[in-house]
Structure formats: C-alpha cells, structure tokens
Amino acid sequence: MRIAVAMKPVPDLLQIRMKDRRPVLEDVPVVLGAIDRSALEIAVELKEKTSGHIVVLMAGDGRLEDTVKEALAAGADEALLIRDARLNGADGSLSAHALAAGVRKIGPVDLLLFGEGSTDNYSGQVMSRVSEILGIPQAGYVRDIVVEGETLIVTRSLEDEEEILEIRPPAAFSVLSEIREPRIPSVTAILKARKKPATVLSLDELGVGTGSGAGVETVSTLAPMTGRKGERIPSLEELVRVLRKEAPGGGA
Amino acid sequence: MDFQLTKEEQLIQGAAREFAEKEIGPAVEEIVSSNRVPEEILAGLRELDLFALPVPEVYGGAEAGYVCYILAMEQIARVCPGVAVILSVNNLAAAAVNIFGTEEQKKRYIPQGTRGDTAFSFAFTEPGTGSDPKQLAATAKKDGDHYVLNGTKRFITNSSYRGPIIVFARETETDQVNAFILDKFCEGYSVSEPWNKMGVKGAPLHDVYLRDVRIPAENVLGGLGKGFWILKVAMALGKIGISSIFLGAMLAAYEDGLRYAVEKTHRGEPIAKFQAIQMAVADMFMKYESCRWMTYRLGSLAERAKDKGDILKDSAATKIFVTETAVDVARISMGIHGSYGVMEDYRISRLWKDVIFGPQVEGVSHLLKVLVAGEILRK
Incomplete structure (x- = not known):
C-alpha cells in the first residue's frame, strides 16, 4: 500500500507567549502538528501490515528539511517538500492546490492521510479540498482504519454515533488524534532519517499557478480575554447560591 | 562556535524527555521505594536505543556520539537519576571493551550492553581502596591457560543484573594490575545485599565477591599491563x-x-x-x-x-x-x-x-x- 501523509509544520504551542492578545512567534521552534503525528502513526501501522511505502508531503515557506526529519524518524520512507514564499500564511485553498499537485507528482497513492485539523489554524478544510481536486473519495473524523483485502474499513467518530464505512482505495481521510498515539522514535531511527530522500520543489515546479492563490484574508487573530471577577462572598450559603447561578444551565 | 543543537540532537533530546516523562515519571515512587527499575522501563529504554547510544552500530548500538548521549542522559536523570546511573555504568564499560577489546571480545560482550535485560558492570573499588590503584588487593593467579580471580569489589552498579563485568585485579606473579572481562554469575561470583544508600535509588550498589573465579587467559582486556x-x-x-x-x-x-x-x-x-x-x-x-x-x-x-x-x-x-x-x-x-x-x-x-x-x-x-x-x- 502506497500512503501519502500530509503534515503541517506548526509553531511549538508549548513555547508560544501571548503579548497584547497576539501570539509571539519569534524564536519559536517549528514542529509537526500533534494530530498529524497520529496520522503518520496509523500510516506506519498500515505500512508494516501491507509492506507499504510512506511519503510525507509538507508545504510551507520556511526551511522544511529539518522539520521533516521527525516524520522520517517516526517511520516515513521519503518526503516531498513544497517550499514557496507564496505559502507564507497560505489559506486552505492554496495549501490544498499545493498538496494535490504534490500527490500527483509522487505518483499513484492508495491512501492520503491528514490530521483532522492543524494545531495552529485548525480550519479542517484541506483534506476535503485536496480530495475534491484529485477526485477521490473522502472521509473525516476517522478514528480507525483496517485493511481487509482490497477494502479499507474505516470507523468515523461522529457526535452521537460511530459510522463504519467500506471504501476502496484510493481515498483521502482526515483522522482524529485518538486514532493512534504517536511513537517515540528510537535514536537509530532519528540518525537514519537524515539518509532518507527529501525532495524540495516550488509551486512553479509543481505547476501551481498564481490563479490558485489565497481566497481568504485573515483580518485578525486574538486570544480570548480572561479575567477574574475578584468578588468577595460573605458566607457559605451565598457561595452556594452564586455557584448555582454561574453553573452551566444556571440556577438548577 | 555554534551553540545550536542539530535537529538530530534536538530529536534525541526530545525522545528521551518524552520517554522519561511518560514512562519513567509515573514509576518513580515505585523505583525509589523498591530501589529497582521495572523491567518494562528497561525494555523501553532498549527499544529507543538509550542503552546503546555511543556504542558502534556493528555491535548493536546507535553510534550516536557523546553529545547525544549527554542530552539523553540529562533528560532521563531529570526524571529519575537512578535509571540514568544504570545506563551510565553500562555505557562506560561497553566503551572500554570497544576501545580495548579484541574483535572476539567485542562481538561477544558489547551486544550484551545494548539489550536492556543484561548490563555491564565495572569493578575497580574495593573495601580497602576507593581511588588508589596501588592499594588494589584483588588477585589474578595464572593457572595454565586460565586465571583464577579472588577478591571483593565494593559499590558495584548493575552487579545484580546478568551481563559482563570488567574486573581489575593484581596478577600474583608480576604484580601488574590487569583488567579482565567475565560473565557475572559465573561459578564463584556472588553479590552482597544492596547497600542501603540514601538517594539515586533504582540503581542498587552491591559488593561483588569473587571466590576462585576461573576464566580463560584470553579474557584479559587490552593486554597485560594495560x-x-x-x-x-x-x-x-x-x-x-x-x-x-x-x-x-x-x-x-x-x-x-x-x-x-x-x-x-x-x-x-x-x-x-x-x-x-x-x-x-x-x-x-x-x-x-x-x-x-x-x-x-x-x-x-x-x-x-x-x-x-x-x-x-x-x-x-x-x-x-x-x-x-x-x-x-x-x-x-x-x-x-x-x-x-x-x-x-x-x-x-x-x-x-x-x-x-x-x-x-x-x-x-x-x-x-x-x-x-x-x-x-x-x-
């Protein structure tokens, strides 16, 4: 089984400070998105069961070679890195055109995996857009994938129920973080990752024209305001009354 | 001069930190109270190659170099120093065999330092001497194509785990101090109860007793007089x-x-x-x-x-x-x-x-x- 996993380089959330309700991204290291790591983990499991091959796709405007090493250490076999200044702050549309062109470039794949959303913007659109561009079936909220002969048995986790689908490849899925816990790569795997092939191409080299450009303008991203009321409550009875009032569905 | 860690170094540091926090952290209380590291943690360290960081790949190691070794050890010890002590002694003895051993000794012994269920020990200290080699009392008596070792070694890490041990002993005929490599728990090898140490729990220290331990002469490490x-x-x-x-x-x-x-x-x-x-x-x-x-x-x-x-x-x-x-x-x-x-x-x-x-x-x-x-x- 030939599997492509789209992984987005994102700022390390644990190292972001907030200033004036905006994230300070200077000097924050770039890492792989948490849910994308889970997508890679299920890909590695399927690869091991089917003697498959995994290609990681990554698109961005920065230096991607270092970031992708984590994915190559965690079990991917090779990488296609799409690096272009136009991808700076790209919306879902441009990212999807870039990744779809990447998939075409690497040749036929049976399975195209995404995290359910990236840990920075979490728009959750890219998988659907890519599958539409490529004209292949799609499923979101996937929490398990099992290969049975020529068929993929996919479990989707919906709000009140689970849906089990039988899908014939090729198909694109976005997965939930609980699908698998990402492995910790061994030292040997980390050191061997530097020898795995990683091809770098620009949008022009992939034939992604300027017409595929951004259609969304992000006006502002602000952290929610939080504050403490600092109320003094004189008695236990009053505290119970206030808590009841403040509780969700208040006053019950 | 570049004070930046490479991406590989960062990843190895991160892998050790993640393993330490997820797997060792919840077990620290048990490690401290029992003065033993659970086997599943040792197995996990082996799977990540943390047992064999600087050991050459050809003998089952990761050949990662000493900077990576330090970065990983720091993160393990941040959560539990005792676990890191097991790795440290194992690695220094494996490195000594790699530097001084014959090809046969390397092939036989070094892989035992990478597996996690066996670990190296290094035995110099004795009841009568801590750091002064001149006071060394353990003896090695030549007997045909064998040596017979006798003596007591003090505060020996990993000595209750199976695996190789490097022992320093004075040859009776020449008075030279030589290093010997042998398998722990061979005939004549025994250990004391663990010392009741106050900290760095998880890596118990025992005294090692060598009573007429008979080993082939080719088990001298690095040649006579080295x-x-x-x-x-x-x-x-x-x-x-x-x-x-x-x-x-x-x-x-x-x-x-x-x-x-x-x-x-x-x-x-x-x-x-x-x-x-x-x-x-x-x-x-x-x-x-x-x-x-x-x-x-x-x-x-x-x-x-x-x-x-x-x-x-x-x-x-x-x-x-x-x-x-x-x-x-x-x-x-x-x-x-x-x-x-x-x-x-x-x-x-x-x-x-x-x-x-x-x-x-x-x-x-x-x-x-x-x-x-x-x-x-x-x-």
Missing part, C-alpha cells in the same frame, strides 16, 4: 555520564524551585515578586546554564579525542563542578520552598538526597581536584 590505561579512559568516560546525570537532577531542582516561586503566593502575590526569590531564581539559572554548556562541551571533546584518556582533566573538572553545583542549586531550590522543602511530599526533598551523591561518587571532589591540578601543573 590496567591503568584502561582505568584512566574509563574514568574519563564515566565522568561524562555522571556529569550528565547530575546536570539532569540539577535541572529538575531548578524547575521545581521556579514552579514553586511562581505558584506559591504570599499576601496574594506570587513569591517570585519578591527580590530575595528573584535572586535565587537568577542564581539557579546561571548555575544550570554554566554547567549545561560545560557538560555539552565535554561531549564534544570526547567525540574528537582519539585517546579518550586525554580528556580526563576536563572530564574530572566538569564532574566536580557539575556535581557540586547541583548541590548548590538543590539547596537554593529548597530555600525557595521554605519549610515545604524538607517535606517528603515535595520532590525537592528527594532531589536533595540525589544530588548530595554527586560529589561523593566516581572520585570524590577533593581527590579529583588534585588530579586536575596535577594535569595543569605538569604542563
């Missing part, structure tokens, strides 16, 4: 591990002190708002950072040194400085904690019992200072 050279190299490499371990313990003490300073309030304000606490925070930061870079530099020196014995001065100086500073940092952190710092419910009390070990083991500070000064003044 005992002191092997000891010098092993001391140099061993101090890389010890420095990393107490760097990790120091980091834990620093982090605990910092967290307490930010979380503990006095009259509605975090105590970090008070200048006395700010002085303490700055002191911990300065001390940790200076030790960190000194230790990382030692790793770089070890990677470049053809004869690892050449780094002994730097290795000993780093070990002295890091272990003594770890005590300072833990003391400062304890001070920030106030009375809570001496309550066993707070981790800093356990860390104090760990860091106090550093200056006392692998060559006490006073002895090592004499060695460092001797090296400086000789030039």
Whole structure:
C-alpha cells in the first residue's frame, strides 16, 4: 500500500507567549502538528501490515528539511517538500492546490492521510479540498482504519454515533488524534532519517499557478480575554447560591 | 562556535524527555521505594536505543556520539537519576571493551550492553581502596591457560543484573594490575545485599565477591599491563555520564524551585515578586546554564579525542563542578520552598538526597581536584 501523509509544520504551542492578545512567534521552534503525528502513526501501522511505502508531503515557506526529519524518524520512507514564499500564511485553498499537485507528482497513492485539523489554524478544510481536486473519495473524523483485502474499513467518530464505512482505495481521510498515539522514535531511527530522500520543489515546479492563490484574508487573530471577577462572598450559603447561578444551565 | 543543537540532537533530546516523562515519571515512587527499575522501563529504554547510544552500530548500538548521549542522559536523570546511573555504568564499560577489546571480545560482550535485560558492570573499588590503584588487593593467579580471580569489589552498579563485568585485579606473579572481562554469575561470583544508600535509588550498589573465579587467559582486556590505561579512559568516560546525570537532577531542582516561586503566593502575590526569590531564581539559572554548556562541551571533546584518556582533566573538572553545583542549586531550590522543602511530599526533598551523591561518587571532589591540578601543573 502506497500512503501519502500530509503534515503541517506548526509553531511549538508549548513555547508560544501571548503579548497584547497576539501570539509571539519569534524564536519559536517549528514542529509537526500533534494530530498529524497520529496520522503518520496509523500510516506506519498500515505500512508494516501491507509492506507499504510512506511519503510525507509538507508545504510551507520556511526551511522544511529539518522539520521533516521527525516524520522520517517516526517511520516515513521519503518526503516531498513544497517550499514557496507564496505559502507564507497560505489559506486552505492554496495549501490544498499545493498538496494535490504534490500527490500527483509522487505518483499513484492508495491512501492520503491528514490530521483532522492543524494545531495552529485548525480550519479542517484541506483534506476535503485536496480530495475534491484529485477526485477521490473522502472521509473525516476517522478514528480507525483496517485493511481487509482490497477494502479499507474505516470507523468515523461522529457526535452521537460511530459510522463504519467500506471504501476502496484510493481515498483521502482526515483522522482524529485518538486514532493512534504517536511513537517515540528510537535514536537509530532519528540518525537514519537524515539518509532518507527529501525532495524540495516550488509551486512553479509543481505547476501551481498564481490563479490558485489565497481566497481568504485573515483580518485578525486574538486570544480570548480572561479575567477574574475578584468578588468577595460573605458566607457559605451565598457561595452556594452564586455557584448555582454561574453553573452551566444556571440556577438548577 | 555554534551553540545550536542539530535537529538530530534536538530529536534525541526530545525522545528521551518524552520517554522519561511518560514512562519513567509515573514509576518513580515505585523505583525509589523498591530501589529497582521495572523491567518494562528497561525494555523501553532498549527499544529507543538509550542503552546503546555511543556504542558502534556493528555491535548493536546507535553510534550516536557523546553529545547525544549527554542530552539523553540529562533528560532521563531529570526524571529519575537512578535509571540514568544504570545506563551510565553500562555505557562506560561497553566503551572500554570497544576501545580495548579484541574483535572476539567485542562481538561477544558489547551486544550484551545494548539489550536492556543484561548490563555491564565495572569493578575497580574495593573495601580497602576507593581511588588508589596501588592499594588494589584483588588477585589474578595464572593457572595454565586460565586465571583464577579472588577478591571483593565494593559499590558495584548493575552487579545484580546478568551481563559482563570488567574486573581489575593484581596478577600474583608480576604484580601488574590487569583488567579482565567475565560473565557475572559465573561459578564463584556472588553479590552482597544492596547497600542501603540514601538517594539515586533504582540503581542498587552491591559488593561483588569473587571466590576462585576461573576464566580463560584470553579474557584479559587490552593486554597485560594495560590496567591503568584502561582505568584512566574509563574514568574519563564515566565522568561524562555522571556529569550528565547530575546536570539532569540539577535541572529538575531548578524547575521545581521556579514552579514553586511562581505558584506559591504570599499576601496574594506570587513569591517570585519578591527580590530575595528573584535572586535565587537568577542564581539557579546561571548555575544550570554554566554547567549545561560545560557538560555539552565535554561531549564534544570526547567525540574528537582519539585517546579518550586525554580528556580526563576536563572530564574530572566538569564532574566536580557539575556535581557540586547541583548541590548548590538543590539547596537554593529548597530555600525557595521554605519549610515545604524538607517535606517528603515535595520532590525537592528527594532531589536533595540525589544530588548530595554527586560529589561523593566516581572520585570524590577533593581527590579529583588534585588530579586536575596535577594535569595543569605538569604542563
């Protein structure tokens, strides 16, 4: 089984400070998105069961070679890195055109995996857009994938129920973080990752024209305001009354 | 000069940190109370190749170099120094076999240092001598094409695990000190009950008794008369591990002190708002950072040194400085904690019992200072 996993380089959330309700991204290291790591983990499991091959796709405007090493250490076999200044702050549309062109470039794949959303913007659109561009079936909220002969048995986790689908490849899925816990790569795997092939191409080299450009303008991203009321409550009875009032569905 | 870690180094550091926090962290209480590391943790360390970081790939190691080794050991020790001590002794002895062993010895013994269910020991210290090779009393008597070993070795890490042990003994005929390699638990090998040590739990220390242990003459390591050279190299490499371990313990003490300073309030304000606490925070930061870079530099020196014995001065100086500073940092952190710092419910009390070990083991500070000064003044 030939599997492509789209992984987005994102700022390390644990190292972001907030200033004036905006994230300070200077000097924050770039890492792989948490849910994308889970997508890679299920890909590695399927690869091991089917003697498959995994290609990681990554698109961005920065230096991607270092970031992708984590994915190559965690079990991917090779990488296609799409690096272009136009991808700076790209919306879902441009990212999807870039990744779809990447998939075409690497040749036929049976399975195209995404995290359910990236840990920075979490728009959750890219998988659907890519599958539409490529004209292949799609499923979101996937929490398990099992290969049975020529068929993929996919479990989707919906709000009140689970849906089990039988899908014939090729198909694109976005997965939930609980699908698998990402492995910790061994030292040997980390050191061997530097020898795995990683091809770098620009949008022009992939034939992604300027017409595929951004259609969304992000006006502002602000952290929610939080504050403490600092109320003094004189008695236990009053505290119970206030808590009841403040509780969700208040006053019950 | 580039103080940036490579991506590979960052990933190895991250892998060790993630494993330590997820797998070792929840077991620390059990490790401390039983003075043993659960087998599944040793198996996990093996799977990540943390048992075999600097060991050559051809013998089952990761061949990662000493900077990576230090980064990983620091993160393991940050969560549990005892676990890191098992790795440290294993690695220094495996490295000694790699440097001095015959090809046959390397193939037979080094892989046993990478598997996690067996571990190397290194036995020099005796009841009558800690660091003075001239006082060594264990004997090796030549008997045809064999040696017969007798003696008692003190405070030997990993000696209750199966695997190889390097033993230093004096040959009765020539009076030369030689190193021998043999399998633990062979006929005539036994260990005492573990010493009841106060900290660095998880890596029990036993005395090792050798009673008429008969080994083939080819088990001499590095050739006859090379005992002191092997000891010098092993001391140099061993101090890389010890420095990393107490760097990790120091980091834990620093982090605990910092967290307490930010979380503990006095009259509605975090105590970090008070200048006395700010002085303490700055002191911990300065001390940790200076030790960190000194230790990382030692790793770089070890990677470049053809004869690892050449780094002994730097290795000993780093070990002295890091272990003594770890005590300072833990003391400062304890001070920030106030009375809570001496309550066993707070981790800093356990860390104090760990860091106090550093200056006392692998060559006490006073002895090592004499060695460092001797090296400086000789030039």
